[in-house]
Amino acid sequence: MRLLIVMVLSNWIFMLRAGNILVYSPSYSTSHLMGNARIADTLAEAGHNVVLFIPEYMPTNFKGTKLAKIIKMAKISESFERHMEMFATDFLSKHTLSMHTRLEWEQASADLCEGITSNAVRFSICLSLEKEMETTV
Structure with a gap:
């Protein structure tokens, strides 16, 4: 019973400590974007507010994240x-x-x-x- 209480409290405290995270993912290639999108989704699943920032070095229509917000900067x-x-x-x-x-x-x-x-x-x-x-x- 104590273990259950400790686990619930620690999970609750962990969720309160969620942060705002910016994942910088330049569009060098689709593989870079895919890997960083997975990282962004994993962080978002953990309760963080995640933004995937994609400065478009090469034009892309990539939308590989399901949970993180995507912000693109084109024509740099x-x-x-x-x-x-x-x-x-x-x-x-x-x-x-x-x-x-x-x-x-x-x-x-x-x-x-x-x-x-x-x-x-x-x-x-x-x-x-x-x-x-x-x-x-």
Whole structure:
């Protein structure tokens, strides 16, 4: 009986300690999105408020999470798409693991980070408006 009470109380306390979690999942590939969506769903099942944030490096229609809220940020930078096109073109003809290729990848990633941070104000305004709409409904 004591064990049952302890289990119920600990479960109740655990549920009270649920948090707001942001899962950052850039759209490098569908496999990245699928794995992160599973993580988001697992956290949501545990009682957390989970948002799957997908900065669209490559355009995607992915909706792989059933429980987490999805927020996408599209048209961040064309740098990543250009880099992937060059990588695909050169994949069989050049050494794709060179320092030059790595630096191009780093630059494309930095461009995307810059795009996300420069859109952060617009993004936070959208979130604020969305919250206002939820409270008025």
